[in-house]
Amino acid sequence: AVHQIALARRHERPLSVLMIDLDRFKRINDTRGHPAGDLVLKAMASAGKHILRQSDIFARLGGEEFAVLLPETDEERAIVIAERLRQAVAKARFEHDWGEQGPIPFTISIGVAPCFKDDAAIEYALKRADRALYDAKQDGRNRVKVWSRMPEAKASGEVRAAG
Incomplete structure (x- = not known):
């Protein structure tokens, strides 16, 4: 990640x-058990593998939280990637045999943020993306939200509402 930030700065390239x-x-783990939770995590990883590029850095931060570093990707393209990932995960529930209890519906919420050339560390961009993620969760989950400098721009930052 540090290397990607340095490259983006040096060559004035976008990074999201x-x-x-x-x-x-937690509800999946509590109602279906940890093996079902593990299958959900695997489905998430599989969706990431199919949607993300080899140059993207995809990491599980812990629990149910993941981060993705998108080199050479401006905000507009990052939104497209995030939405494709969200849709792929929503479809994943139909691609697995979940046993006699039936399919486990699961979705993801995503926060998108740019990495600015004056960011001292990737943590600044991650905090911005985390704020956007918080908004996505607060606004109903299963959506992509974009970090905005202006609080009043919150409504225009939504990419997709849960349907």
């Missing part, structure tokens, strides 16, 4: 980050 949270993951 995503913060991702599996919606209601």
Whole structure:
């Protein structure tokens, strides 16, 4: 990650980050058990593998939270990638045999933020993406939200509402 930030700065190239949270993951673990939770995590990883590029850095931060570093990606493209990932995860529930209890519906919420050239560390961009993620969760989950400098721009930052 440090190397990617240095490259983006040096060559004045865009860099974006995503913060991702599996919606209601605790409920899945509590009602279906940890093996089901593990399957959900694997489905998330699989979706990431299929949507993200080899140059993207995809990491599980812990629990149900993930981060993605998107080199050479401006905010507009990051939104497209985030939405594709969100849709892929929503479809993943139909691609697995969940046993006799039926499919486990699971979705993700995603916060998108740019990494600015004057950011001293990736943590600044991650905090911005985390704020956008918080807004996505607060606004109903299963959506992509974009970090905005202006609080009143919150409504225009939503990419997709849960349907």
